[in-house]
Amino acid sequence: MKKILLIILTTIVVLANSEELYKNCAGCHGENGELSALGQSKIIVGQDKNLSIKQLTAYKNGELNKYGLGNIMQLQLMALSKNNIQELAEYISKMPVKSFSN
Numbered sequence: 001m002k003k004i005l006l007i008i009l010t011t012i013v014v015l016a017n018s019e020e021l022y023k024n025c026a027g028c029h030g031e032n033g034e035l036s037a038l039g040q041s042k043i044i045v046g047q048d049k050n051l052s053i054k055q056l057t058a059y060k061n062g063e064l065n066k067y068g069l070g071n072i073m074q075l076q077l078m079a080l081s082k083n084n085i086q087e088l089a090e091y092i093s094k095m096p097v098k099s100f101s102n
């Protein structure tokens, strides 16, 4: 019983944390991941977790620059740990894809 409670609590904490982390991304990628950041990036909502981990790690290391704006993403990721990146990637992959009017 205690174990189950602990698992539930941990899940809530991780979820709250990734939601908190994503707030730093929402300005460009949209609250629901529905925007093309600065009119350049792909729309990231629902994106595969492993792809996000790969891309975010590469941006952090200055190794990805798809549209000439990779340094902007590098700045976003400088302070984030490997764990933070995994949490964010998981969060993005589970974001609900809503239908947008445009």
Ligand code: HEC
Pocket: 021, 022, 024, 025, 026, 027, 028, 029, 037, 038, 040, 041, 042, 043, 044, 052, 055, 056, 064, 065, 066, 067, 068, 069, 070, 072, 073, 076, 077, 088
């Ligand atoms: C200041 C605006 C801005 C913020 C804030 C921002 N991004 Fe980005 N993001 C961009 C831009 C611009 C690109 C395209 C970069 C390039 O040229 O490769 C991008 C690219 C990406 C991509 C790759 C999309 C593709 O086109 O394949 C992912 C995934 C991503 N961002 C996730 C995040 C996450 C997660 C955060 C929060 C930690 C974040 N971004 C914060 C502007 C931003």
